[in-house]
Amino acid sequence: MTDTRSPAPASFWVPGRDTAPPQEPVPLGTTATARGLRLQATGTGPVRAAELADGVWEVAFRTGPAPLELTVLVPAADAVTWWHPGSTAPHATIPPSWGEPADTTALTGLPFGALLRRQDRTGLVYALDAGSHRTSVRAGLVEESADFAVMVTVREAEPGEEVRLLLDVSGRPFATAVPDTGRWLQRGDGPPVTPGAEDAVLCTWYFAHQDVTAAAVLAQADRAAALGFGVVIVDDGWQTMSLARGYGSCGDWEAATEKFPDPAGLIAELRARGLRTMWWVGTPFLGHHAEARTANLATRYDEGELDAAVLDPRDDATRHYLVRRIRDLVVETGADGVKLDFLERFATPVPDDPSPHSPVAATVRLLAEITDAVAAAGIRPLIEFREPYVHPAVGRFATMLRVGDCPLSATQNRVGIVDLRLARPGTPIHSDPIMWASDDSAERVAHHLVNALFGVPQVSVDLVGLDDAPADALAFWMRVWRTYRDTLLHGELLPERPDLLYPLIAAHDEDRHIVARYAPHAVTLPKRPWREVLIANADDSAPLVVNDSFPMSVRLEIWDARGRLVHRSLAELSSGPSVLPVPSGGLARLSHPDHEPGPRL
Known part of the structure; x- marks a missing residue:
């Protein structure tokens, strides 16, 4: 017009x-x-x-x-x-x-x-x-x-x-x-996915914070492997005995021997259980208590409240020091990669900066030098970046991108996952580590996991200390995610109503359709041929399912939030709306009776 x-x-x-x-x-x-x-x-x-x-x-x-x-x-x-x-x-x-x-x-x-x-x-x-x-x-x-x-x-x-x-x-x-x-x-879908980049992650941060030890990590290993986690991120705390939540120890990037007496041995034990390991690195920080302060490294400005200064990546010697320390950390411990945190701090504008050169361009150079140095050692590392540094100019150095910090905010996790998948297609997108309160119900735990269903779940809870109900919910939704991972991550993504924070999200491949509802909205069955439809219910109301096609017979299975099968039948769906009795935090699976039943959950 x-x-x-x-x-x-x-x-x-x-x-x-x-x-x-x-x-x-x-x-x-x-x-x-x-x-x-x-x-x-x-x-x-x-x-x-x-x-x-x-x-x-x-x-x-x-x-x-x-x-x-x-x-x-x-x-x-x-x-x-x-x-x-x-x-x-x-x-x-x-x-x-x-x-x-x-x-x-x-x-x-x-x-x-x-x-x-x-x-x-x-x-x-x-x-x-x-x-x-x-x-x-x-x-x-x-x-x-x-x-x-x-x-x-x-x-x-x-x-x-x-x-x-x-x-x-x-x-x-x-x-x-x-x-x-x-x-x-980003000039295409990016490079092939690095092995491990789409594996579920157990992160130590929210359940251990800086009070993390090799023994505490190893205590989680068997349970993590049994649940289907593939990667462990040893977050902030491995390099310091302090529990003060500051960054005063950053810059040396050597393990605190009282906590991690044998870092390479720990990583070998985790690998024997099928788990990859990544170290957290607060990349730009030079702590006020770090020995590296004697190395005449260049800094841009001081983060007094964080007990650290921010390094200047425009200085060759400073950049080369960081490259060497991160390379040695990966190579000497046998780690599978690093979580490079706080890169956005390099870009903070500084009044009266004497240098005309861009610290952002220098950070891009730093990241290229880090990846080249690790690759020269014969290692293809896992590298995690998080919001806000997800731009392709730097994001091309990451093997996974993560939603920014949003502890206990399931909605923010959902929105961040969908936005990043749309903006950076082809790149594995991870949730912020999922946590919950100790007295949260199995239904609420399920809601957190369903909100991360269309990304790679990261979780940060003490796996060995869980009560039965949340443990069941975690185990069930981890099984669902692993079973249908290809469709969830690589099927066509169909998020609805961004202005309402995506109350319905679906993904489908040739014959499978998976939809999650986060609000009391109706779910419409696809008109094209399908073998399975899964409906994950992260709302407190039962889903209204609309069948716009002809009446049909379906095999109907329903699980509650703990993964208990609560309904199985051959059901008749009329052409029009039907209410499925799916509990909050539960799952429905509809399949054609003339096909083999779906995978066991």
Whole structure:
């Protein structure tokens, strides 16, 4: 449909905009005009624009001596929300164009967003590939015209560098258009999955904090292996005798011998039980009590409340020290990898920084040097990054990405997993370690695990100290996840209503459909042929199942939150709605009677 409204004003009010350099229209052709898409940019060199598919453009700019500034405008008719990825990002708002801009670097966030319309259709999807350069984005509704604007400023780029912009006004569904944009941003699906990167993880942090010992880790090993965990992350505390929760001991990266007298021996014992091991490393910190403070390492600024300073990756000697210590930690202990934590601290702006060079670009170089050094030792390591440093410019060095810290927040875990899977397709996405209160019910434990069902579960509880009910819930949902892992992680992901924090999420492959409900919403059975449908119930109401096809007979099995089979029958589903008596935290499996029964759970 042709947009017959008068064009938006060439400029509109935002704080400080009257001092900005003028922008000129960038022609995209008649198709863009018909769909109301307009693009403006500050004067640059030649601009290359190509329509990659119907309603999808890639525009390439060359930077000049001044920051590159871009403005994208689209009609906001039927708009519901402005989506951008992240477990803490607001998902149910349309911000004003004069709102505060968000700064993004390769270590903090993604310049990526979508204006969503009703029924999960997209009005605009945009992404910017500016490498490791700092990007400021102000996105919001233009009051004067009811247009939606995305205003981008790219800073710190050298003249002549290429910046790519993707604009999608195809109107495709959210679940299709957004991951396609993620693939464009990271230039494909990424490298093959590293062995172990999609294995469930037992992390020591929430149940042990810094009071972690080799004995405590080994005590979990047999139970972890029996439950199907494949990786153990030995988190903060292995390098210090302090329990003060600070980072004063960071920087030496040697085990506290009183706690870990034989780190290589521990890792060998875990490996004998089928468990890989990763060490936590607080990468940027040089603790005030670390021996490495005598090594004349360069620092950028002091984190006084954390009892540590932040190293300067622009200094060659400092960077080489970190590379050597992390390589030796992996090689000498026989570890399978490292959790490189707090990388975003390298990107913190520092007033009156004397160096003109970007610490973000230097961190990218540091990560390349770490991976090269470990690879030179013949090791293909597991490397975990977490939000907010998930940008492809640095995320390409990670074998897994993890939702940011959200202890006991099942909803935040769910949102973060889905957002990262959409924004970084092909990369294993892990939950923040799942924990629960000691008196939580089996149903609540099941809710936590179902909220992480479409990612790789990390768990942080004392496995050997669990009461029977939560232990049963953990064991059952770990079996479900392992049994259906291929569909959950590699089937087509179909999240619904991002503006409602994904109350329904499904994944399907050729003949299996798995759906989880997190609110009292109806579940619609797929119309295409299917062999199995699984419905995970993380709400306190029984699911209303809608069958839009012809009446059918199904084999129906229902388990409660503890994995106890509470119903088995041949059921008749009418064409229309049916209520399945699935307990809160439980699971229903529907299968065709003329097929073999599903796997034992």
